[in-house]
Amino acid sequence: MNPFLLVERDGPVVIATLNRPEERNAISETAHSDEIAAFCAEMTRDATVRAIILTGSGKAFCAGGNVKHMREKIGMFGGSPYTIRNNYRTGIQTIPAALYELEVPVIAAINGPAIGAGLDLACMCDIRIAADTALFAESFVKLGLIPGDGGAWLLPRVIGMPRATQMTLTGETIDAAKALEYGLVTEMLAPEKLMDRARTIAASIAANPGHSTRMAKRLLREGQDMKLGPLLELSAAYQALAHHTAEHEEMIAAFVEKRAPKPF
Structure with a gap:
């Protein structure tokens, strides 16, 4: 079938x-x-x-x-x-x-x-x-x-x-x-x-980095049932991960240099 x-x-x-x-x-x-x-x-x-x-x-x-x-x-x-x-x-x-x-x-x-x-x-x-x-x-x-x-x-x-x-x-x-x-x-x-x-x-x-959209979706889902304090803690942890990615560095560079980011 x-x-x-x-x-x-x-x-x-x-x-x-x-x-x-x-x-x-x-x-x-x-x-x-x-x-x-x-x-x-x-x-x-x-x-x-x-x-x-x-x-x-x-x-x-x-x-x-x-x-x-x-x-x-x-x-x-x-x-x-x-x-x-x-x-x-x-x-x-x-x-x-x-x-x-x-x-x-x-x-x-x-x-x-x-x-x-x-x-x-x-x-x-x-x-x-x-x-x-x-x-x-x-x-x-x-x-x-x-x-x-x-x-x-x-x-x-x-x-x-x-x-x-x-x-x-x-x-x-x-x-x-x-x-x-x-x-x-x-x-x-x-x-x-x-x-x-x-x-x-x-x-x-x-067009956006996959780790960003996946973690952002997770925050939106968890935020439906979490209090603000725990959600802020989870957001801080996810943000720390995001700051240490090559995609973040390239997106920042492209923004500062006023150009399109390189494909990733």
């Missing part, structure tokens, strides 16, 4: 595409979660990767879980309550854990519906831009379920508790314009312009 995640590389930028268009890129198999988690581990090890674009093939970004599998109680939805609990913990819940620990900046290029776990997957990314045809829903309650993959932690941190509460408890679908208003996405574009814009943002990130 073809891989669930298609991976391409363009210099320091990696494009990862969810590749089950016939299933609207639903994530319902442990193998899917394993691929994404393994991809994150590989990206962490490769210091030459400076930015990642995550998108979906076909008309959807990600439709969440496979509802047919839920109805038939197969795959991760099969077995006793204990088995299903373990399926979540060792399956789809490995994705937010892996993406949270991934220090490479990730841009979600949301090409179509991002529903349920698909919306949560978008929220696991650092920057979200959307086609004007995209749709968004935290729709678990519409199936008598709850966000099982971290959505109750992720969504409020992206759009704030009041709006996250409304989306979660109603399961309502919002369009790209409303997502832009909510701050769920930072830009809304025509579908044909989406990937070009994602590549431009990725290139802007990748």
